[in-house]
Amino acid sequence: EIVMTQSPATLSLSPGESATLSCRASQSISHYLAWYQQKPGRAPRLLIYDTSNRATGIPARFSASGSGTDFTLTISSLEPEDFAVYHCQQRANWPITFGQGTRLEIK
């Protein structure tokens, strides 16, 4: 099983600042990585797929990069609605696995 490790566990920032979230895979997953945003009591929402492609309706302030084992999600100029939990997910190998999540909170 591929283990996905996200860092930091919690990130405290202010609106207008930029956020950088990391996700590391225990073995190479090529570019088969997605990012999801989840707000309390809600279902996750797909943000990014195949490492860097924004899903439909996702604002351009969300960008992502990486390959192999190391991946990054960047949110430029944080909006109040961006404060949430972010999950990464690999689909390179069975079983599909998620990271433990990064909580982005308002400082």
Added chain:
Amino acid sequence: EVHLLESGGGLVQPGGFLRLSCAASGFAFGSYAMSWVRQAPGKGLEWVSHIRESEGRIKYGDSVEGRFTISRDIPKNILYLQMTNLRAEDTAVYFCAKEATFGYHYFEDWGQGTLVTVSS
């Protein structure tokens, strides 16, 4: 607009069983792979099971293999998850998810989830 509505969750004793349903609308249900993903209270997401469009391929996570069964009724637009021999560690919100047009195993649309609590 894609709509997924889970039902069937509830409180069940260890060793018991439940069947979850996910009613799908707004898309050609028979043309998309579907998955169940769960989230234990305060924890991260865990993929549970996947079924391809034609039921030709079915996959399970190791923690549920042999206890859970995924199926789909295409004419009725319903996805199911039959869960048996339930354990405390199966307690979670269970989401059904439509896999993406642009790639299997990315979850493009989600239901609101149904809570399963396994406790005596």
